[in-house]
Amino acid sequence: MRERYEVVIGLEVHVQLTTNTKIFCGCSTAYGSRPNSNTCPVCLGMPGSLPVLNRQVVEDAIQAGLATHCTIAPRSIFARKNYFYPDLPSGYQISQLELPICEGGYLDIETPERGKRRIGITRIHMEADAGKLLHSDDPGVGSLVDLNRASTPLLEVVSEPDMRSSDEAIAYLKQLHQIVRYLNICSGNMEEGAFRCDANVSVRPVGQQTLGTRAELKNINSFRFIKEGIEYEVERQIELIEEGGAVVQETRLFDSTTGTTRSMRGKEEAHDYRYFPDPDLVPMVIDAAWIERVKEQQPELPAEKMQRFMEQFELPEAVAQVLTAERPLAAYFEACTRLHPDARTCANWVMGDVQRMLNETGLEVDKIPVSAQMLCGILVRIADNTISGKLGKQVFDLMWESGKSADTIIAEQGLKQVSDTGAIEAMVDEVICANPAQAQEFRAGKDKLLGFFVGQVMKASRGKANPAMVNELLCKKLRDE
Amino acid sequence: MELTDLTIHEMAQQLREGEISAVALTQACLERIDVTDTHLNAFISVCRDEALAAAHQADERLAQARLAQENAPMLTGIPVALKDLFVTTGVRTTCASKMLADFIPPYDGTVVRKLKEQGAVIVGKLNMDEFAMGSTSESSAYGAVHNPWDVNKVSGGSSGGSAACVAARQVPASLGTDSGGSIRQPASHCGVVGLKPTYGRVSRSGVVAFASSLDQVGPLTRNVRDCAIMLQAIAGYDLADSTSVDIPVPDYLAGLEEGVAGKKIGLPQEYFIPGLDPEIKQAVENVVETYRSLGAEVVEVSLPHTKYAVSCYYLVATAEASSNMARYDGVRFGARVDPGKGLVEMYTATRSQGFGAEVKRRIILGTFALSSGYYDAYYLKAQKVRTLIRQDFLAAFNEVDYILTPVAPTPAFALGDKTTDPLLMYLSDIFTLSANLAGICGLSLPCGRSSAGLPIGVQLLGKPFDEAGLLRTAYACEQTGAWHKAKPEL
Numbered sequence: 001m002r003e004r005y006e007v008v009i010g011l012e013v014h015v016q017l018t019t020n021t022k023i024f025c026g027c028s029t030a031y032g033s034r035p036n037s038n039t040c041p042v043c044l045g046m047p048g049s050l051p052v053l054n055r056q057v058v059e060d061a062i063q064a065g066l067a068t069h070c071t072i073a074p075r076s077i078f079a080r081k082n083y084f085y086p087d088l089p090s091g092y093q094i095s096q097l098e099l100p101i102c103e104g105g106y107l108d109i110e111t112p113e114r115g116k117r118r119i120g121i122t123r124i125h126m127e128a129d130a131g132k133l134l135h136s137d138d139p140g141v142g143s144l145v146d147l148n149r150a151s152t153p154l155l156e157v158v159s160e161p162d163m164r165s166s167d168e169a170i171a172y173l174k175q176l177h178q179i180v181r182y183l184n185i186c187s188g189n190m191e192e193g194a195f196r197c198d199a200n201v202s203v204r205p206v207g208q209q210t211l212g213t214r215a216e217l218k219n220i221n222s223f224r225f226i227k228e229g230i231e232y233e234v235e236r237q238i239e240l241i242e243e244g245g246a247v248v249q250e251t252r253l254f255d256s257t258t259g260t261t262r263s264m265r266g267k268e269e270a271h272d273y274r275y276f277p278d279p280d281l282v283p284m285v286i287d288a289a290w291i292e293r294v295k296e297q298q299p300e301l302p303a304e305k306m307q308r309f310m311e312q313f314e315l316p317e318a319v320a321q322v323l324t325a326e327r328p329l330a331a332y333f334e335a336c337t338r339l340h341p342d343a344r345t346c347a348n349w350v351m352g353d354v355q356r357m358l359n360e361t362g363l364e365v366d367k368i369p370v371s372a373q374m375l376c377g378i379l380v381r382i383a384d385n386t387i388s389g390k391l392g393k394q395v396f397d398l399m400w401e402s403g404k405s406a407d408t409i410i411a412e413q414g415l416k417q418v419s420d421t422g423a424i425e426a427m428v429d430e431v432i433c434a435n436p437a438q439a440q441e442f443r444a445g446k447d448k449l450l451g452f453f454v455g456q457v458m459k460a461s462r463g464k465a466n467p468a469m470v471n472e473l474l475c476k477k478l479r480d481e
Numbered sequence: 482m483e484l485t486d487l488t489i490h491e492m493a494q495q496l497r498e499g500e501i502s503a504v505a506l507t508q509a510c511l512e513r514i515d516v517t518d519t520h521l522n523a524f525i526s527v528c529r530d531e532a533l534a535a536a537h538q539a540d541e542r543l544a545q546a547r548l549a550q551e552n553a554p555m556l557t558g559i560p561v562a563l564k565d566l567f568v569t570t571g572v573r574t575t576c577a578s579k580m581l582a583d584f585i586p587p588y589d590g591t592v593v594r595k596l597k598e599q600g601a602v603i604v605g606k607l608n609m610d611e612f613a614m615g616s617t618s619e620s621s622a623y624g625a626v627h628n629p630w631d632v633n634k635v636s637g638g639s640s641g642g643s644a645a646c647v648a649a650r651q652v653p654a655s656l657g658t659d660s661g662g663s664i665r666q667p668a669s670h671c672g673v674v675g676l677k678p679t680y681g682r683v684s685r686s687g688v689v690a691f692a693s694s695l696d697q698v699g700p701l702t703r704n705v706r707d708c709a710i711m712l713q714a715i716a717g718y719d720l721a722d723s724t725s726v727d728i729p730v731p732d733y734l735a736g737l738e739e740g741v742a743g744k745k746i747g748l749p750q751e752y753f754i755p756g757l758d759p760e761i762k763q764a765v766e767n768v769v770e771t772y773r774s775l776g777a778e779v780v781e782v783s784l785p786h787t788k789y790a791v792s793c794y795y796l797v798a799t800a801e802a803s804s805n806m807a808r809y810d811g812v813r814f815g816a817r818v819d820p821g822k823g824l825v826e827m828y829t830a831t832r833s834q835g836f837g838a839e840v841k842r843r844i845i846l847g848t849f850a851l852s853s854g855y856y857d858a859y860y861l862k863a864q865k866v867r868t869l870i871r872q873d874f875l876a877a878f879n880e881v882d883y884i885l886t887p888v889a890p891t892p893a894f895a896l897g898d899k900t901t902d903p904l905l906m907y908l909s910d911i912f913t914l915s916a917n918l919a920g921i922c923g924l925s926l927p928c929g930r931s932s933a934g935l936p937i938g939v940q941l942l943g944k945p946f947d948e949a950g951l952l953r954t955a956y957a958c959e960q961t962g963a964w965h966k967a968k969p970e971l
Contacts (some may be wrong), residue, residue: 041588045808047581047689048568048590050722080804082851084828091807145812274851276860279694279801282723 001242005203007234008211009169010161013176014154015186016129016194017060023128023153024051024094031192035134035146043151045089050280053078057153058101058284060185061126062294064155065102067179067301068121072291076101076284078126082274086145087131095156096125097275101284107179108303109171113164119172120160129154155185161200161211166230170223173197178302182327190221197226201233202247212237213247217261220254229254233261305330313343322351328365329355335372340379349375353396369403370396377406391415391463419466421473424457427465428473431456442478450474484509485650486968489559489707492653496543496558503539503558507532507602510560514605514651517971521627521649523642525565525575527605532560535602542600556714557600562655564643565606566613566689567593567698572603576689577621578611580809580816580835590687591719592656592698599714604652607642611837613663613691614802615639616909619900620839627896629671629969630935634893637667639691643701644671648936649971654702654711658688660695661794662888662913665925668701669888669938672927672967674708674955675701677913679945680920681726683712684719690805692798693724695917704965705926705956709733712948731949741957742776747881751787752912758891764929764937765887771961772885772954782881784873787915789866794914795907796850796863802840803847809835842903871919874942883954884942886912888925892935912940922948926955927964936964 022029025042041049065072077099080092102124111117131147157176163169177195180186187194196219202212215233220226232254237247251270252261300308302324309320309330324330329350336346354375358365378399382392387410398409410416418424431453432439442449450471457470484506487495495501511529518524539558546553563569566576568586575581589597596603610620618626618641626641628634629649636645640657644667647655657664659677668675676699683698690696700711713734718727748769753762769779811817811831818830836844850859877884889909899906916923922943929937939958943951959965 041586044813046568046586046588046814047574047576047584047808048566048586048687049588050686050724052721052723082804082807084807084810086810086812086824089808089813091810092804272853274804274848274853274856276800276804276851276856279692280690280724 002238004206005238006206006208007164008161008202008204008214009163009166009230010200011159011163011169011172012198012200013157013173014196014198015064015157015180017057017153017155017185018187019054019056019060019153021054022151023054023057023126024151027151029152033148035144035148038148039150043089044147045091051094051278053281053284054153057126058286059294060153060183061101061124061155062286062291063183063185063298064157064180065105065124066291066295066298067183068102068105068107068124068157068176070102070105070121070124072286073099073101073103074286075099076286078278078281079275080278083271085130086143087133087147087150089131089147089150093128093130094278094281095127098277099283100125101286107172107175109168109175111165111168111171114168117162117168119162119168122158122160124155124157127154127156128152161202166227166234169199169230170227173223173226175302178325182299182302184299184327190223193221196221199226199230199233201230201237203234203237203241213249215247215249215261216251217254218251218264225254225256228256228259229261232259236261299327313337313347315343315347319347319351322355323347326365332365332372336376336379339373339376342379342383345379349379353393357400368400370399374399374405381406381410385417385419385466386410387415387417388463388467391417415464417466418461418464419469421469424461424465424469424473427457427460428470428477431460432477439478450478453478485513485653487653488703489555489653489710492559493555493557493710496539497546497552499543499547503536503543503602504533506558507536507560507604510604510652513649514646517629517649517651520632520971521629521636521645522624523608523626523636523645523649523651524562524605525577525608525621525623525642526573528572528603531572532602532604535597536560539600539602554599554714555710556596558602559600559654560602560604560652561596562605562607562643562646562652563593563603564609564613564640564655564657566609566658567606567656568687568689569593569603569606572606574606574689575623576612577609577623578836578840579622582622582816584815588687591684591721592715593687595715601714607640607646607655607657609642609657610639610663611840612689612802612806613639613658613660613696614839614843616662616666616906617896617899618642618667619896620837622837625896628893628935629971631893631933633895634935635670635896635898637670637889637893639663639667640675640701641667644668644673644675647671647673647701647703648969650703650968654700654707656698656711656715657701658691658696658698659913659917660692660697660798661917662910664699664701665913665923665938665940666889666910668925669927669940670893670936672936672938672964672969673701673703674705674927674959674965675699675925676708676712676948676951677916677923678712678716678948679726679922680917681724682922682946682948683715684717684722684725686719686721690801692801693805694801695794695798697917705952705959706734706737708924708955709737709952712952716948726946728946733949733952736949736953737956739953740775741772741954744777744883744954745881746772746777746779746954747782747877747884748779749782749784749787749877749884749886751784752886754890756890757887758931760929760931761887761890761892761937765885765939768928768939768958769885771958775957775961779885780881782877782884784870784877784915786866786869786873790870790915790918791907791911793863793866793870794910794918795846796859797867797918799843799847800850800860800863801847803844803851806836806840806844811835839903867918870915874915874919874921878944882944882950886940886942888912888938888940892931892933892937916942921945922951924951924955926959927967928958928962929964930967
């Protein structure tokens with residue numbers, strides 16, 4: 001049944017910008033402050049107050065537009081979106097309707113079913129966020145309004161209805177999420193609402209050209225919920241049509257506890273926002289020189305960086321992808337390669353032990369106790385045979401706990417590799433003597449037993465014996481006798 | 482001669498020389514308000530204590546300046562009053578609405594700050610049409626303003642209190658706002674000078690908005706020189722108002738007496754309509770003769786889209802007003818009427834009881850003009866017409882330096898006359914609102930008296946940012962007569 005339908009998804013993403021101050025006033029955008037402490041006459045909508053555009057917001061929008069292959073409008077205007085709600089201080093949201101700052105871009109995503117797909121970006125516009133309502137169960141308190149978030153800058157990124165499955169929607173969202181984090185214009189924190197998504201979902205019989213009636217899923221705050229919401233909505237719509245019903249155009253809320261969606265308001269209850277150009281703000285004129293200056297500040301984007309890693313460090317695509325997933329991790333890896341010549345080894349360590357500890361501790365890369373320089377201190381001692389690779393991992397864990405250098409830890413713990421032929425020979429002899437039966441079997445051709453002997457010698461040396469020398473001496477002694 | 486009969490120019494000289502004190506001057510104004518305002522109702526709030534404190538400070542500043550042999554700023558110690566839509570820290574700002582009856586702003590607007598910095602003494606907040614919506618100052622929730630020349634007549638509006646207080650010599654100067662004639666028309670009705678500067682010349686920050694793209698702050702004074710002094714004090718680019726324009730402010734007093742010889746003045750044929758009161762027509766024609774005698778050339782010009790101005794204006798202004806009024810919802814500031822039945826009921830009750838009839842009418846009109854399905858036919862069309870009207874003026878200004886017209890079709894009419902017919906009321910702005918649509922500057926100058934003894938004004942319109950020229954032209958005419966010296970009997 002499902003195969004007879006094509007799913008059509010378009011996404012509207014609200015990206016909260018990380019500017020220090022709000023979009024139309026100088027108030028702080030800090031999250032978690034005392035309610036209504038980051039406010040002024042402008043963001044409170046006080047009579048007589050006027051908005052003044054934050055230049056950084058425009059530059060962030062240009063950054064986002066350039067990174068998503070949009071055209072930057074030479075002339076762009078703000079509009080008022082009029083509706084009443086207690087979290088909206090002036091009774092209108094300052095947004096953009098006609099002449100948004102960015103138009104006509106795209107992102108290329110990799111999909112399991114359809115390979116590389118280009119997802120169109122209709123527009124990116126700037127707008128002011130609303131405040132927050134806190135509802136008390138106590139009727140004496142009622143609802144409280146916190147306007148700290150009011151006038152926090154947002155970008156709304158509107159896609160074309162180009163996605164055909166929840167997986168494609170997630171792939172697009174993750175890439176957009178990665179880009180805004182790379183650009184350092186958004187924290188990407190979905191729980192705090194810094195990256196929120198509305199999904200327009202419809203289905204149509206395969207082959208039909210016209211779009212089916214869509215439902216809009218509002219404000220879902222995790223990738224998993226977006227996937228669940230879309231999938232539930234697709235099932236619901238197909239079932240409805242199969243039963244002879246029709247999808248109605250409406251706004252639906254996703255309920256994360258049940259994994260279902262429910263109607264919030266229908267088309268007839270939809271607001272008439274009475275958009276019109278905001279007379280308090282003059283048109284924004286963005287000339288080529290400004291765009292050029294912003295372009296110069298633009299960091300290397302994930303796709304470019306991945307390509308470069310593959311070429312420069314001869315890494316497989318999968319490895320390069322993991323290393324470039326987040327800008328700080330990629331920077332950490334690159335710092336390692338500047339201190340240590342073997343990029344593959346660096347990659348293995350970053351993806352192995354570093355990533356493991358990041359996952360365990362939940363720390364950000366730039367906050368971890370083992371710097372790239374310290375990590376390379378271990379790699380150097382492995383390369384020059386001071387310690388074995390296995391002991392290196394032990395050193396890493398101690399380093400994470402203590403913050404001490406590799407050499408200090410090696411000295412303090414007495415981990416220096418034993419490469420003295422006499423000492424190793426003595427241990428080898430001892431182990432062979434202690435295991436005559438296994439020695440016999442080895443000589444009879446059971447080569448696999450070499451591993452057993454190596455293990456025994458390493459155990460005797462408490463891991464410190466040079467494994468290569470142990471190997472060599474064991475072979476010699478076992479064969480010779 | 483009483484202290485209150487002095488002009489700003491005279492007051493400033495005597496204050497600087499220590500012949501009079503700011504406290505004495507302020508007290509004289511407060512006494513004059515006490516005596517006359519029961520007849521006029523020009524003030525909503527009189528700030529007695531704050532004014533006297535500011536006057537004390539001004540006296541100290543004047544004394545210090547004398548010691549240092551410097552000049553204190555021109556406005557130091559000069560009593561002024563503000564239309565009650567300029568927000569003032571700690572002083573309630575009502576906009577003549579019940580909605581803001583108890584609203585005490587936490588901040589000063591840019592213009593108020595400038596006045597305070599220059600030592601002006603703010604004696605009170607002036608009556609007006611509610612939220613500046615009206616042409617007679619009768620829509621105030623605090624009662625109508627009465628005309629000082631005949632207390633049974635309207636003062637004009639919406640800055641009726643601003644015009645009446647200056648005419649009645651309660652203060653030498655006031656500030657008003659003009660979105661469609663709200664400074665010039667009451668100035669004309671009350672026999673004072675009123676200037677609407679070019680849109681963007683004076684900051685709107687801290688001025689409660691009626692129609693944001695049309696509102697402009699301006700002074701009302703007894704004569705042109707005082708008007709120049711006041712404009713000098715308030716004009717200029719302001720970072721807090723994106724629509725203010727960053728061009729230098731000239732010295733408005735410097736060329737004031739240069740005259741009009743060789744200048745070209747245009748009379749737009751579309752403004753001399755059949756409904757124009759014959760006495761006003763005569764007074765305006767007399768001004769034309771004066772300018773000819775002063776060496777100006779007077780020619781006819783055409784502003785062909787004038788006939789669309791009233792419709793255009795009431796679409797743009799109401800659309801913007803409907804949005805600007807949305808913040809008065811009872812949630813954060815101002816009045817709240819909560820029947821306890823939920824949010825929508827609170828909104829409805831607050832706005833039903835907080836706003837007066839004219840404000841509601843304009844909110845409804847503007848909401849309609851912006852509604853989906855009507856936007857293109859009304860708001861968008863009006864914006865296009867607005868562009869044509871502006872082009873009319875710019876084309877005319879290629880031919881002439883200034884344009885001369887009547888200010889209002891009739892002198893002040895009786896209180897209550899037009900309150901029942903909003904359309905008739907809207908027509909009283911017919912000669913003034915084009916200047917707001919075009920964004921140019923305009924000035925109303927007293928130029929005569931009707932047979933009933935009511936003042937008549939003439940309007941001068943100038944190129945964008947040519948306030949200096951406008952003041953010079955007005956000054957030349959003013960100096961040939963004595964209309965600016967007349968004082969109403971109260």
